[in-house]
Amino acid sequence: MRPQLFRNNTWDRRLGLALGAAAITWVWLVALPWLGGRPELREDLRWRAARGINAGAMYYTELEAMPDIAAHLDELHERHAEAFWRVSERSPEPPAERAR
Amino acid sequence: MASAQRPEDPSLNADDEVRISAPKGMLASEDWWAVWLGGLILLLAIAGTYFSRPADYSDRLAEVETQATQVRELQQQAEIAEASTASESLSQQIDDEKKQLKTLRSKLDANPLQPWLALPRSWSSNPLNAFLRDGKPILAGIVGALAFSTVLFGFGATFLGARFAQFVPAFIVVFLLASLAYVLATQEVVEYYNLEYPLWALLLGLLISNTVRTPTWLHPAVRTEFYIKTGLVLLGAEVLFGRLLSLGLPGVFVSWVVTPVVLIGTYQFGQRVLRMPSRSLNLVISADMSVCGVSAAIATAAACRAKKEELTLAIALSLVFTVVMMVVMPPIIKAVGMSEVLGGAWIGGTIDSTGAVAAAGGMLGPTALTVAATVKMIQNILIGAVAFAVAVYWVAYVERRPGARPDVREIWYRFPKFVLGFVAASILFSMLHASGVAGESMADAVIGSTKTLRAWFFCLGFVSIGLETNFRELSRYLAGGKPLILYVCGQALNLTLTLLMAWLMFEKVFPHAAAALSQ
Numbered sequence: 146m147r148p149q150l151f152r153n154n155t156w157d158r159r160l161g162l163a164l165g166a167a168a169i170t171w172v173w174l175v176a177l178p179w180l181g182g183r184p185e186l187r188e189d190l191r192w193r194a195a196r197g198i199n200a201g202a203m204y205y206t207e208l209e210a211m212p213d214i215a216a217h218l219d220e221l222h223e224r225h226a227e228a229f230w231r232v233s234e235r236s237p238e239p240p241a242e243r244a245r
Numbered sequence: 246m247a248s249a250q251r252p253e254d255p256s257l258n259a260d261d262e263v264r265i266s267a268p269k270g271m272l273a274s275e276d277w278w279a280v281w282l283g284g285l286i287l288l289l290a291i292a293g294t295y296f297s298r299p300a301d302y303s304d305r306l307a308e309v310e311t312q313a314t315q316v317r318e319l320q321q322q323a324e325i326a327e328a329s330t331a332s333e334s335l336s337q338q339i340d341d342e343k344k345q346l347k348t349l350r351s352k353l354d355a356n357p358l359q360p361w362l363a364l365p366r367s368w369s370s371n372p373l374n375a376f377l378r379d380g381k382p383i384l385a386g387i388v389g390a391l392a393f394s395t396v397l398f399g400f401g402a403t404f405l406g407a408r409f410a411q412f413v414p415a416f417i418v419v420f421l422l423a424s425l426a427y428v429l430a431t432q433e434v435v436e437y438y439n440l441e442y443p444l445w446a447l448l449l450g451l452l453i454s455n456t457v458r459t460p461t462w463l464h465p466a467v468r469t470e471f472y473i474k475t476g477l478v479l480l481g482a483e484v485l486f487g488r489l490l491s492l493g494l495p496g497v498f499v500s501w502v503v504t505p506v507v508l509i510g511t512y513q514f515g516q517r518v519l520r521m522p523s524r525s526l527n528l529v530i531s532a533d534m535s536v537c538g539v540s541a542a543i544a545t546a547a548a549c550r551a552k553k554e555e556l557t558l559a560i561a562l563s564l565v566f567t568v569v570m571m572v573v574m575p576p577i578i579k580a581v582g583m584s585e586v587l588g589g590a591w592i593g594g595t596i597d598s599t600g601a602v603a604a605a606g607g608m609l610g611p612t613a614l615t616v617a618a619t620v621k622m623i624q625n626i627l628i629g630a631v632a633f634a635v636a637v638y639w640v641a642y643v644e645r646r647p648g649a650r651p652d653v654r655e656i657w658y659r660f661p662k663f664v665l666g667f668v669a670a671s672i673l674f675s676m677l678h679a680s681g682v683a684g685e686s687m688a689d690a691v692i693g694s695t696k697t698l699r700a701w702f703f704c705l706g707f708v709s710i711g712l713e714t715n716f717r718e719l720s721r722y723l724a725g726g727k728p729l730i731l732y733v734c735g736q737a738l739n740l741t742l743t744l745l746m747a748w749l750m751f752e753k754v755f756p757h758a759a760a761a762l763s764q
Contacts, residue, residue: 229493
């Protein structure tokens with residue numbers, strides 16, 4: 146007995162599925178690898194990977210860079226707690242001045 | 246007609262058993278089963294992590310605490326020696342000690358489930374590389390996720406009336422489609438443009454349902470609500486309220502004041518000005534645009550009983566605008582000479598998805614990356630409050646009988662119960678995370694594996710939506726272009742208010758916070 150997927154479908158429906166599958170295959174196995182091979186994109190990909198930036202992250206727990214960012218912020222809070230909680234009465238020195 | 250929709254199940258929360266007596270309802274409703282299964286997974290992960298702690302756990306914990314104290318002392322010394330030449334070698338020493346602390350922390354707790362759960366990885370030209378991590382195969386993790394999900398959902402589906410023997414083969418096919426969707430999403434160019442897996446899961450499902458139609462033998466495993474609600478209970482464990490204060494008061498104002506204002510403002514605009522034909526579509530678009538994209542859309546759609554087509558449309562809009570904003574915003578910010586802190590806060594508060602926020606923030610610099618990712622993280626945490634508020638608003642005001650007063654019993658009957666599991670998981674894990682080094686380490690270890698399952702469950706949910714959706718139905722919701730107008734107008738309001746609030750907070754009221762972040 147033929148599976149239901151093919152038994153109850155006309156040729157045009159099956160052709161639609163085959164064309165869709167072929168399009169996906171061509172895009173993912175030919176077009177996207179070609180695009181990904183371009184030097185400027187490769188450079189960007191390397192740059193992001195080095196910084197733990199995975200652009201596919203949907204939620205903050207999926208972002209590779211997040212634990213380091215959270216640790217950095219914890220440290221900033223320990224050293225400059227007032228800066229984040231108290232309304233400032235005077236302007237801060239610009240970072241360049243402070244570095245000098 | 247090429248429709249695979251089940252007419253008796255039109256919404257994301259078609260729970261007809263709302264009036265079943267409490268004990269029976271707790272075993273006969275999909276909402277409660279999502280809570281039980283999500284809770285069981287979290288309990289298993291906690292128990293597994295706890296009982297696999299090494300014999301010298303207390304020594305390791307003491308070592309972490311000593312190391313943390315040492316890092317703090319060195320930092321204090323560095324502040325005193327800031328102007329002297331000794332500071333450079335001291336900062337090198339601090340970096341080394343921090344790395345050591347990170348290593349010690351990572352060895353504190355390990356979740357025994359983690360090696361048995363995996364997601365496809367990034368690949369460039371050979372899709373088989375999606376099943377490798379550092380050259381080693383992760384197939385055991387994929388098969389483990391399949392086995393774990395089959396048993397859990399098979400058990401739940403059997404209680405909900407399905408036959409286990411019919412459910413299992415259908416579920417395996419839906420899981421294979423979800424795996425394929427994940428492989429499509431992890432191609433590096435697709436990832437680069439932040440085109441997340443829900444889009445490809447929907448595409449694959451739609452391709453089948455709109456060509457050869459979804460075969461009836463697949464229907465027992467096409468359970469959108471079940472997968473999404475169970476995933477949302479697991480997502481609750483990642484909503485850690487301690488993270489809310491990561492940027493102090495400026496972060497709270499940018500994320501937790503502007504976001505609800507934009508959400509309510511956009512919703513009211515949709516109702517009163519655009520006269521959106523569907524309140525739930527209006528609310529899901531308003532939430533995904535103002536809060537954090539796909540994850541907010543999923544949570545809000547489930548809380549307000551949105552139709553599957555409405556969730557699909559909202560997610561498609563969000564993904565398209567995320568790509569555009571991720572590419573366009575950094576050059577504009579650079580061109581106008583905005584500071585990294587302000588630019589980062591603007592990006593974090595307006596671009597929908599976390600990954601795109603990090604990518605755009607990173608283009609401006611490390612400070613912008615820190616601020617942008619943190620503002621987005623604070624918004625991510627808002628999901629819990631938004632889902633709860635939407636669920637209460639929906640049952641108390643939108644769904645009440647005309648002229649009737651909101652009645653507590655009626656609200657309870659109609660309240661989407663999975664939201665309780667979501668909120669409970671969030672409270673439990675927030676407390677665990679805030680309880681000290683041991684609690685934080687355990688929460689991180691548990692979330693490390695449950696987030697993998699959560700991603701699988703959402704992906705299964707989106708494949709199911711695709712398998713149940715008819716393209717013609719979907720195009721009906723686009724009529725008149727109102728959803729697009731709503732998104733564009735809402736995002737314009739979001740961009741304006743977020744920039745205004747970020748400027749006020751980081752440049753005028755808390756400039757010292759901006760200075761500290763810029764160091």
